[in-house]
Amino acid sequence: MSHEGSKGNVVGALETNTHDPAPVSSNAGNEVVEIVEGKVEKVSVSKHPEASIPQTELSLADIQRSQSHPVRWAVFFTALFLAIIAPYWIGRNLAVDHTARVMRVLGIFAPRGLAFVSWTVTVVLFATVALSIVEEHAWLWRVLMLFVLTVEQLMAGVCLLRFDFWHSTYVVYGERSALPDAVNLGIVAALFAVAVYAVLFVGLLIGVKRTSPLNVLTRSWAAFLMFFVIEVVALLIVLFGGLLAVV
Template structure:
């Protein structure tokens, strides 16, 4: 009997607590919301837009959503092919089709060969930079692969290495001048890329963000600086006598 009375008392206490909580919630003031016209012209309370609309995604979330795994997988596979096949094919042509290569390059002046190889290397570096900055633009990656394949082919035909003069003379004999010039053009453009990288990193380190000289670190300024350095490298290659050195 005592147990039943205790249970009844506890139930009454819980009911009283619940009633008090409901009363407090009813007495709590509700924020006044402005009224706006609804779809039928009736006035309805305006809601907080943060509750009815999702938040704006962050830059990382946006880039993750735009990431196309298939296209990048194809690009990486094509890059491996471009690294190996054109260079190997160029060496095969140089060693097995030497006369055909000589007949093809003999009419070209060494200065012209240096200009061609320099242009291919500059396009390669430019397209690589643009592919990194504009990752969503597929055509920059395509241009990079084409330029890389051409450069690898030129390096393969030219037997490019640190001491390529001996190799080209053994393979091409007296007709090695245009081949040597093409190698010099590639090396000159590569040196220009290295000089630009050092200068640009130095500017980033030395120039403060609030300095007027910070404009030199902008993308268009950096691109202009890159082409200026590359043109200086081309002029050195063409007029220093390196392009005609056998």
């Protein structure tokens, strides 16, 4: 009886080791020796002798509050408001009070050149807006956005940009209104292209399945590429579509 009992204990121990592997020994690295299904194997394990994240008594809300920089944001929005209002007002005063000087500057360029310059400034403006949103911690893009916005608003003010700008430019600039009209057409073309891009992008997000090949257009690099393609098409329509001669 004692011999059979000992044999049963040995079999039970082997069955236990077969189903429930337990570590036998470990080395100094990140491997441990275990008995798996009756065989001795080395198994990789995670080993962190030191904490990778320092301990702190601050809560997540405290950390986010320390990174919010409310004074910096207040200065930014104040500068943004001034960049929208002040340059446009200065530009309109230049157009009304110093018309001859404005025309001497605009007269250096051809209408297509003026349209290209204003289109480029507006496209760069929206590109910096997008980058300031994507790179929310990089204030360089916000500073560039304020600078480009100031230039764009100054150009819009000098050229009296509004919904029916061709009437205002003709009243102020007379027969030479084609030059400020070209500037306005470049800005309007860029704005119209942004509107078309926004509609297409939202339509892709809503109407295209994730498994569709068109879903690649919603990725960041493809979205930027699509934006610039639409902008270039709008510019070509202005430059070679006869719009410069119409206004």
